[in-house]
Amino acid sequence: MATVYLNGEFLPPEQARVPVSDRGFVFGDGVYEVIPAYGGHLFRLEQHLARLRRSLGEIRLADPLSATHWRALLQDLVARNGGGDQSVYVQVTRGAAPRDHAFPKETQPTVYAASSPLKPLPADLAQHGVAVITLDDIRWQRCDIKAIALLSNILLRQRAIDAGAVEAVLIRDGVITEGAASNVFIVRGGVLVTPAKGPFLLPGVTRDLILELAVANGVPIEEASFTAGALRHADEVWLTSSTREILPVTRVDQQPVGEGKPGPLWQRMMALYQAYKQQVRERGEDVAI
Numbered sequence: 548m549a550t551v552y553l554n555g556e557f558l559p560p561e562q563a564r565v566p567v568s569d570r571g572f573v574f575g576d577g578v579y580e581v582i583p584a585y586g587g588h589l590f591r592l593e594q595h596l597a598r599l600r601r602s603l604g605e606i607r608l609a610d611p612l613s614a615t616h617w618r619a620l621l622q623d624l625v626a627r628n629g630g631g632d633q634s635v636y637v638q639v640t641r642g643a644a645p646r647d648h649a650f651p652k653e654t655q656p657t658v659y660a661a662s663s664p665l666k667p668l669p670a671d672l673a674q675h676g677v678a679v680i681t682l683d684d685i686r687w688q689r690c691d692i693k694a695i696a697l698l699s700n701i702l703l704r705q706r707a708i709d710a711g712a713v714e715a716v717l718i719r720d721g722v723i724t725e726g727a728a729s730n731v732f733i734v735r736g737g738v739l740v741t742p743a744k745g746p747f748l749l750p751g752v753t754r755d756l757i758l759e760l761a762v763a764n765g766v767p768i769e770e771a772s773f774t775a776g777a778l779r780h781a782d783e784v785w786l787t788s789s790t791r792e793i794l795p796v797t798r799v800d801q802q803p804v805g806e807g808k809p810g811p812l813w814q815r816m817m818a819l820y821q822a823y824k825q826q827v828r829e830r831g832e833d834v835a836i
């Protein structure tokens with residue numbers, strides 16, 4: 548039986564109740580994180596907690612817990628749910644208060660965390676890769692905040708699914724920002740390129756790890772914008788996220804990427820990523836690259 552955490556208590560999910568006046572429910576006024584755990588160890592926890600703290604700061608909500616408390620709570624949650632490979636969801640909202648756009652005074656934030664088994668990657672990933680479509684980035688101008696208000700991301704992702712693709716890759720002012728729930732990389736002339744951080748994309752924890760692994764292993768990297776045309780003509784295209792790791796994109800808008808198969812740098816990076824995960828599984832989460 549799964550256990551969730553809500554405002555200081557571990558509970559069965561059906562007993563975890565939030566008032567309907569919660570500002571997360573009414574306004575989408577909150578932020579979240581998704582953190583994978585491998586072999587019961589939370590992966591890149593420090594980086595996820597730093598991003599959570601940053602998101603909270605950007606929406607002017609004090610972090611309700613210390614880093615030590617977050618760490619203990621989330622490790623406890625993973626252990627209570629049987630360890631192994633899990634996906635941990637953490638959400639903090641501005642709490643329950645009479646509906647008013649202005650911040651409530653003295654309202655306690657709502658703190659919720661749950662975990663579920665991590666879904667395995669598609670078995671045929673290395674043979675076929677995945678398809679994406681490109682769409683206009685219709686989101687707001689603070690995509691760097693991991694906000695729970697995801698309506699545009701949901702609409703964009705659904706359009707991709709409806710078109711038989713797995714993700715929508717987004718274009719703003721002629722350049723690629725990111726996916727609806729992933730960061731985007733291209734390989735161009737042996738260089739791994741991903742857009743620089745800024746207000747129009749989420750600073751992905753997986754993105755940063757891949758850049759670190761690339762640097763440590765002599766793969767040239769560039770943090771720079773690129774156009775939809777550059778995406779279409781890239782040698783390789785990847786999507787990255789905590790739950791899907793590195794997905795090789797083999798079709799963009801129904802056209803093949805490169806030779807239409809996952810590329811050699813994806814294979815190399817995937818091997819480095821799996822080796823890093825294995826170290827985490829064996830030794831705990833703080834592994835130096």
Ligand code: PDD
Pocket residue numbers: 581700725726727728729730748749750751752753754787788789790
């Ligand atoms: N999403 N960009 C967006 C818009 C995202 O929602 C995500 C992750 C990423 C990748 O970030 P990271 O590598 O830190 O997971 C980029 C999560 C997994 C989700 O919403 O489920």
